[in-house]
Amino acid sequence: MEAIERYLEHFEKTIADLQGKLILDVGTGYPLFAMECAEQNIARVVALEKNFESFGLARNSLAAKEFCLAIGCAEQLPFTDEMFELVITLFSVPILCQIEKNVSHTINEMCRVAKPGGEIWLAPLERPDLPELNEWIKVKLTALGNNRNYLLREGNMSKEIAGIPGSLREFKYCVIKKL
Numbered sequence: 001m002e003a004i005e006r007y008l009e010h011f012e013k014t015i016a017d018l019q020g021k022l023i024l025d026v027g028t029g030y031p032l033f034a035m036e037c038a039e040q041n042i043a044r045v046v047a048l049e050k051n052f053e054s055f056g057l058a059r060n061s062l063a064a065k066e067f068c069l070a071i072g073c074a075e076q077l078p079f080t081d082e083m084f085e086l087v088i089t090l091f092s093v094p095i096l097c098q099i100e101k102n103v104s105h106t107i108n109e110m111c112r113v114a115k116p117g118g119e120i121w122l123a124p125l126e127r128p129d130l131p132e133l134n135e136w137i138k139v140k141l142t143a144l145g146n147n148r149n150y151l152l153r154e155g156n157m158s159k160e161i162a163g164i165p166g167s168l169r170e171f172k173y174c175v176i177k178k179l
């Protein structure tokens with residue numbers, strides 16, 4: 001499955017939701033999503049990773065492509081406020097955050113770099129093996145939901161999730177609109 005198709009399917013979104021936007025993909029891994037968006041002229045994506053090695057051969061194709069690779073940590077994003085129309089994190093943070101303050105910092109940071117009117121897409125919201133982590137994410141999103149500058153909508157991810165424990169169950173995503 002193409003990366004774009006996979007990203008959109010998990011968040012129940014369409015190509016129109018990406019079109020023409022400046023997007024930040026946090027914890028991108030190999031930056032297929034950014035590369036496909038550039039190749040298909042859909043959007044400009046900044047692919048952020050903490051691990052330089054994850055970019056692999058994609059590093060060599062930079063000159064020819066309309067995307068950007070960035071090294072940094074989700075907990076302290078190396079970008080100014082309100083830069084991006086869309087900020088995405090899929091199968092990375094917050095489910096890889098191992099301590100409570102990292103969950104909170106990551107979500108704060110994603111909100112900070114999103115433009116007003118923009119969105120933050122976050123999924124999945126839980127890890128079956130780490131109930132404590134699930135609770136931190138829930139508490140953080142509840143607090144954000146009570147903030148009148150944000151509008152939250154949760155939904156069910158596509159069930160076809162390769163490589164994570166319990167993948168036949170329903171996982172949730174959250175779309176946060178920054179007002």
Ligand SMILES: C[S@@+](CC[C@H](N)C(=O)[O-])C[C@H]1O[C@@H](n2cnc3c(N)ncnc32)[C@H](O)[C@@H]1O
Binds near residue numbers: 030050054074075
């Ligand atoms: C499962 S992979 C990438 C998933 C990719 N978004 C996708 O759906 O194909 C998760 C990535 O998140 C990165 N990552 C984990 N914690 C991070 C953090 N705190 N800041 C930035 N990247 C992080 C890891 O290095 C890893 O490459």
